[in-house]
Amino acid sequence: MVDLDLYRVFYTVAKVGSLTKAAEELYISQPAVSQAIKQLETQLGGKLFNRVSRGMELTDSGGKQIFDIVEKAIKMLDGAEDKFKELKNIATGSLTISAASTTVTHFLMPYIKKYHDLYPNVNISFKDSTTKEALDFVKSGKADVGFVNLPIYDKDVMLTGQTGMLEDIFVASDKYANLFDKTIDLKDIPNYPILMLDSSTTTTKEIINFLESLNITIVPEFEAGSVELLIEMAKNGLGIACIPRRFILDPLAKKELHEIKVSPSLPLRATGVILNKDVSIRTFAVKEFIRLLDDESLITDN
Secondary structure (H helix, E strand, O other): OOOHHHHHHHHHHHHHOOHHHHHHHHOOOHHHHHHHHHHHHHHHOOOOEEEEOOEEEEOOOOHHHHHHHHHHHHHHHHHHHHHHHOOHHHOOEEEEEEEOHHHHHHHHHHHHHHHHHHOOOEEEEEEEOOHHHHHHHHHHOOOOEEEEEOOOOOOOEEEEEEEEEEOEEEEEOHHHHHHOOOEEEHHHHHHOOEEEEOOOOHHHHHHHHHHHHOOOOOOOOEEEOOHHHHHHHHHOOOOEEEEEHHHOHHHHHOOOOEEEEEEOOOOOEEEEEEEEOOHHHOOHHHHHHHHHOOOHHHOOOO
């Protein structure tokens, strides 16, 4: 029997008329879409698509003959999934998330709260991890979903297509009020006591590497193990802290901390969501969490 996922790929390509658009809709790579179509054609023994200037077109003798049947089957299955979602209050299972604790606290919390409201019987657990650890956890099946810094180059995991950007900024208490209403040269930052996350973290390593590319050397006055500790140290006037903006929206809004603008600014850092490539282990609980991450109404840093 042909794998149902192959028919879903076929249906999506036929519907959008493009391998690229189908890949985006299915959260898989374009080569994976192309390979799935070839595999389905081999198993069915006939050509399903013709490549045309505007994309992909169903063949008269193959694709068009089965499209209506596949469409009805897919819609019936989607209807079954929708019916299952109606039973959310008795949905069970587990969801293990691998991410840095700061990501969970300052970014994921609205999503986790919403997910728990929808599926209260799903057991959610967390693994505090670096990007490398998240990759290892997801590949080994010890975590269902991983949050990583991009880029990554690992053929054994799949990026879902959901990405975000982190903007690192310098902030301080009123002790450094003389720096608030101007932009200082980035090369002058080492003249002040700087507070950063532990030097072993990917975040700090990337910032240090960028500064060194500009021949700027920073020796932090203090290194902290968490963003929460950095925030408290900065509030108490121990120095100027380097923290992602989205993690300190509340202290900034309350004017407990103020941004110190620098030129050039620190580069934006990209983040992504990874899954194990084995689709068969992707449970309903995991799929629903990934779907929920597309809910832009839960983003708190726009």
